[in-house]
Amino acid sequence: MSFKRKDLIGMKDLTPEEITYLLDTADKFREINERSVKKVPTLKGRTVVNLFFENSTRTRTSFEIAGKRLGADTINFSASASSTAKGETLIDTVRNIESMKTDVFVVRHAYSGSIRFIAENTEASVINAGDGLNEHPTQSLLDMLTIRQHKGDLSGLRVAIIGDITHSRVARSNIWAMKKLGVDLRLFGPGTMLPVNTDPFACHMCSSMEEAVEGADVIMMLRIQRERMGKLLLPSVREYAKFYGLNMKRYNMAAKDAIIMHPGPINRGVELSSEIADYTNSVILPQVENGVAVRMAALYLLGIKKGDNNEDPS
Amino acid sequence: MKTLLKNCRIVNHNETKEANILIEDEIIKSITTDEPEADKVIDIGGKTVMPGLIDMHVHFRDPGLEYKEDIESGSEAAVAGGVTTVCPMANTKPVNDNRVTTEFMVKKAMNKGLIDLLPVGAVTKGMKGEELVEMGDMLEAGACAFSDDGLPVLNSDVMRRAMEYAKGFGAMILSHSEDKHLAGGGVINEGEVSTITGLKGIPAETEEIMIARDILISKLTGGHMHICHVSTEGSLKLIKWAKEQGYKVTCEVTPHHFTLSDNELLNYDTNFKMNPPLRTQADVQAMKDGLADGTIDCIATDHAPHHIDEKFQEFDLAPFGITGLQTLIPLTLNLVRSGVITENEMAKLCSYTPAKLLKLDNKGAVAEGMLADLTVIDTELEYTFNKELNRSKGVNSPFMNKPLKGIAVKTIKNGNVVYEYNG
Numbered sequence: 001m002s003f004k005r006k007d008l009i010g011m012k013d014l015t016p017e018e019i020t021y022l023l024d025t026a027d028k029f030r031e032i033n034e035r036s037v038k039k040v041p042t043l044k045g046r047t048v049v050n051l052f053f054e055n056s057t058r059t060r061t062s063f064e065i066a067g068k069r070l071g072a073d074t075i076n077f078s079a080s081a082s083s084t085a086k087g088e089t090l091i092d093t094v095r096n097i098e099s100m101k102t103d104v105f106v107v108r109h110a111y112s113g114s115i116r117f118i119a120e121n122t123e124a125s126v127i128n129a130g131d132g133l134n135e136h137p138t139q140s141l142l143d144m145l146t147i148r149q150h151k152g153d154l155s156g157l158r159v160a161i162i163g164d165i166t167h168s169r170v171a172r173s174n175i176w177a178m179k180k181l182g183v184d185l186r187l188f189g190p191g192t193m194l195p196v197n198t199d200p201f202a203c204h205m206c207s208s209m210e211e212a213v214e215g216a217d218v219i220m221m222l223r224i225q226r227e228r229m230g231k232l233l234l235p236s237v238r239e240y241a242k243f244y245g246l247n248m249k250r251y252n253m254a255a256k257d258a259i260i261m262h263p264g265p266i267n268r269g270v271e272l273s274s275e276i277a278d279y280t281n282s283v284i285l286p287q288v289e290n291g292v293a294v295r296m297a298a299l300y301l302l303g304i305k306k307g308d309n310n311e312d313p314s
Numbered sequence: 315m316k317t318l319l320k321n322c323r324i325v326n327h328n329e330t331k332e333a334n335i336l337i338e339d340e341i342i343k344s345i346t347t348d349e350p351e352a353d354k355v356i357d358i359g360g361k362t363v364m365p366g367l368i369d370m371h372v373h374f375r376d377p378g379l380e381y382k383e384d385i386e387s388g389s390e391a392a393v394a395g396g397v398t399t400v401c402p403m404a405n406t407k408p409v410n411d412n413r414v415t416t417e418f419m420v421k422k423a424m425n426k427g428l429i430d431l432l433p434v435g436a437v438t439k440g441m442k443g444e445e446l447v448e449m450g451d452m453l454e455a456g457a458c459a460f461s462d463d464g465l466p467v468l469n470s471d472v473m474r475r476a477m478e479y480a481k482g483f484g485a486m487i488l489s490h491s492e493d494k495h496l497a498g499g500g501v502i503n504e505g506e507v508s509t510i511t512g513l514k515g516i517p518a519e520t521e522e523i524m525i526a527r528d529i530l531i532s533k534l535t536g537g538h539m540h541i542c543h544v545s546t547e548g549s550l551k552l553i554k555w556a557k558e559q560g561y562k563v564t565c566e567v568t569p570h571h572f573t574l575s576d577n578e579l580l581n582y583d584t585n586f587k588m589n590p591p592l593r594t595q596a597d598v599q600a601m602k603d604g605l606a607d608g609t610i611d612c613i614a615t616d617h618a619p620h621h622i623d624e625k626f627q628e629f630d631l632a633p634f635g636i637t638g639l640q641t642l643i644p645l646t647l648n649l650v651r652s653g654v655i656t657e658n659e660m661a662k663l664c665s666y667t668p669a670k671l672l673k674l675d676n677k678g679a680v681a682e683g684m685l686a687d688l689t690v691i692d693t694e695l696e697y698t699f700n701k702e703l704n705r706s707k708g709v710n711s712p713f714m715n716k717p718l719k720g721i722a723v724k725t726i727k728n729g730n731v732v733y734e735y736n737g
Contacts, residue, residue: 012510089627111630112512113582132630134512172512195509196517 003301007119007126010135011177019144019177026145026290026297032069033292043072043303046103051094052129053079053109058264058288059129059139063106066295072104072303090114091121098122104303107131125302127295130169139263140173141294144181146287147218150259155182158255160212162244163222163271164193164233170263171222175201188212189222190244192233209243209250216254220261221246221271237270247273259283315339317729318352319688322363324680327662335363337686340728344682356731358690361723364661365680366398366687368668369639370566371463371488371542371614374400374431377418378407383619383707385419388639389428391617391706393733395639396689396722398429399668399677404436405464411436411447413455420456428732430687432458432672434488437476441465446476453483458672461488463542466524468494470531477537486538486564486671491524491549492590501630503576503591511579513629516591518546525549529556532563540671541565543616545590547600554609564671566614569638569645572601574712584625585712588618589634602654605663612671613663615642619708637708640699645713647693647720665689690724697721697737 001021011019032038048067050060060076067074077097079085084093094105104125107115112132119126130136144154151157159178165171165187178185179202187198188206198205206212213219224240234240246260260272260282268274276282319335324345336343336350344350374388375381383391385402392400402419404410410419416433423431435457439445441464449460460480467473467489480487497520502508504515525541529552532539544550544565556563570588575595578586586592604610618635625632646664649655655663669678676685696719701709725733 089623091626109628111628112514114628114630116582117628132512133514169512196515197505197509200506200510 006302008137008298008302009116009119009126009128011137011140011173012135014177014180016180019141019180022141022294022297022301023145023148025301026141026294029293029296029300030290032296033289039069039071041071042300043067043070046072046303047101048072048074048104048106048299048303049097049102050074050076050129051097051105051107052077053084053107054130056108056129059108062288062291063129063295066292066299069292070296070299070303072299090118094118094122098124104299127298127302132169133167133172134169135173136169137173138291138294138298139170140177141298142287142291143170143174143220143261143263144177145290145294146261146283147259149286149290150283151217154178156184157217158184158186158215159218159220160186160188160206160216161220161222162188162209162212162246164225165189165222166193166195167225168222174220175203179203186212186216190234190240210253213246213250214253216258218259218261219246219251219254223263223265224267224270237267241270245271245273246276248275251276251279257281261287264288315729316343316352317354317356318350319363320349320355320357321360322358323360324363325657325661326365326679326681327658327666330658332360335680335688337729340686342680342682342684342686345680358724362657362691362693363680364396364689364691365665365678365684366725366727367396367642367664367689368399368672368674368677369397369615369617369642370401370612370668370671372400372402372617372639373405373619373635374402375619376406376422377415381707382621385422385431386426387705387707389423389426389431391637391639391704393428393725393727394703394705394722395642396691396725397639397642398687398689398725398727399432399674400429401432401434401458401672403434403461403463405441409436409441410434411439411441413448413451416452416455416457428727432456434458434463435460437462437467437487438472443467443469443472446479449480449485450483453485459486459488459540461490461542463488463490466490466492466494470527473528473531474535477531477535477539481535481537486540488540488542489524489528490542491521491528493520493523496520496523501587501591502579503593505576505594507576507579511582513579513582518548518593518597521546521590522548522552525552529553529561529563532556532561533559536562538562538564543568543571543590543614544601544604544610545571545593546597550600550604550609557609564611565609566612567601567605567610568614568616569642570636570712572598572605572649573645574598578712582629583712584627584629584632585636585710585714587629587632587634588616588636602649605649605659606654610663612667613642613646614668615639617706619706620710622709625710635710637706637711639706640704641711641713641718643691643722644718644720686726686729688726689722690726691720692723692735693720695719695721695723695737703737
């Protein structure tokens with residue numbers, strides 16, 4: 001098995017074998033991150049550009065660390081200071097940077113489908129670091145890597161995803177990917193945060209928090225994206241916490257040793273009580289840690305395609 | 315000057331017959347099986363002759379946005395699509411909300427000399443939805459109806475007053491029925507495909523709510539409300555109900571809404587981005603049913619050219635709209651071939667009824683005494699719609715480089731051949 005794709009655009013496109021291969025590769029990189037010298041020369045001489053048209057700190061930092069640990073030259077390009085603000089088109093911006101011999105673009109953009117649009121118009125490899133409401137594949141991979149670590153094989157696990165499903169690219173990527181790996185998915189959120197038509201998800205839609213968490217092996221709480229929503233989606237964070245937040249009482253309805261996940265940054269007291277956020281079975285920080293390994297895997301599998309500097313990560 | 319069109323297969327809204335057409339100056343002098351003497355004889359070779367097609371809904375972008383389309387290029391696209399009369403909407407720059415702009419548009423089209431251009435005036439000044447335009451003055455200058463198309467008239471009182479005022483001049487209002495608040499920042503139909511793609515959805519109710527309102531305003535005022543580009547099954551049910559009540563409500567559908575569904579959006583291709591958006595397969599079927607049962611009065615293209623650079627960007631940022639004049643015939647013929655409508659109904663939907671709605675007494679039929687506006691169609695010709703055939707400045711068509719069947723091979727305006735297909 002190998003990863004033949006030029007780009008990593010979304011989990012929707014990947015086969016179960018490709019997903020597993022990415023996770024297996026990330027597993028190998030986890031070991032490198034445990035070393036005192038956390039660096040290999042795998043992508044030495046390669047240029048990775050983090051092209052962020054939307055604000056992000058943790059994802060960009062995670063990709064930057066991943067690139068550097070593989071020996072790549074990692075450059076950050078922030079749109080706020082970019083030529084797009086001067087009126088240059090997206091593709092012109094991309095092609096300009098590509099002409100400086102970029103090997104891999106890591107792109108975040110506010111609009112769904114825009115990463116695919118970029119990938120179709122550049123020779124460089126493109127990794128989706130989040131596009132609009134559409135997908136955030138490396139977040140999904142790090143989520144699955146974390147689940148695998150704690151629960152073993154994903155097949156047959158019951159995973160509850162709770163919160164703003166409509167506006168969450170994390171949820172979308174996880175839904176597409178986890179369904180392929182045989183996860184029993186349960187979704188729940190306020191009516192204003194659920195798509196009108198959820199048929200394509202082919203998931204069990206729950207009508208209460210209790211129904212969602214009952215017997216769950218994994219509870220994945222989504223972030224309330226205050227910056228994405230108008231005032232109409234939620235009357236108050238207080239009410240959200242009451243009806244859609246995870247507390248110890250609800251957690252106790254889940255399967256024994258259920259793990260608690262959150263893509264971060266968390267709103268304490270809203271999606272999660274502090275008691276839950278800091279609980280033994282909370283894997284929020286391991287998720288962040290695994291993010292680096294997953295992004296190293298993605299950069300490695302796409303970055304090595306163009307040359308012969310193909311050192312096995314193990 | 316007498317011209318004889320020989321071997322015509324004449325398709326009107328109410329009959330099909332084989333005959334010769336004698337044109338004297340601009341008028342159809344006679345339809346006969348004889349061969350009267352003429353200065354010029356054109357053998358039509360048994361091809362289909364329909365009354366010149368009338369497109370009640372186009373955007374020619376002139377004045378102000380001529381880089382997308384101007385009246386010259388729009389005229390050429392029209393005749394290449396078999397269309398001899400068009401009604402360009404008022405969302406030009408400046409808005410066509412005054413006599414001078416209306417006169418400019420009419421005159422520019424006359425100078426080009428290919429088509430009749432009947433401008434649709436704005437309902438409100440600057441299309442701001444606040445003050446009514448000088449409708450009487452604009453009608454005198456050549457305007458045919460009024461619409462803020464591109465934008466809805468959101469204020470119900472403004473729409474009521476517009477209807478009352480227009481009624482006094484016997485003019486109709488063309489309604490772009492869209493609840494902008496409910497549409498939000500949507501870019502495609504809200505449904506399965508918006509769930510899959512993460513593109514923000516526009517619910518069907520966005521259109522239906524406003525159609526319901528517009529129907530009731532028609533009831534209130536007794537005015538003629540023509541609903542533009544109907545796209546949902548629910549909309550058609552409302553319109554059918556309105557007609558049963560005897561309200562003066564008519565509607566149009568675009569070829570793309572009876573041909574394509576939102577499944578096309580799975581690849582984020584901006585050439586499928588239009589407003590109203592492509593709906594579900596059930597809605598597409600509803601459009602066909604509405605055409606078959608007569609709920610839909612006419613077919614209009616909503617020809618909306620944009621520059622290639624404008625469509626070549628992020629899906630959310632790309633403008634709504636596609637070109638349509640040159641795909642009107644093949645897409646409508648698909649309905650004929652699949653038995654949804656007859657050829658006679660095609661002539662009715664694309665020419666006869668639009669002429670009636672626009673009160674054009676000398677158009678809409680191939681008949682003695684009518685203006686010699688004729689569209690000669692090769693219904694069987696298979697070809698690829700490409701940049702060479704395209705006469706519009708816009709190439710934003712989902713049918714570009716796709717195989718099509720049926721085309722205008724000759725377009726005759728005022729008795730003169732103004733377009734010939736040379737494929």
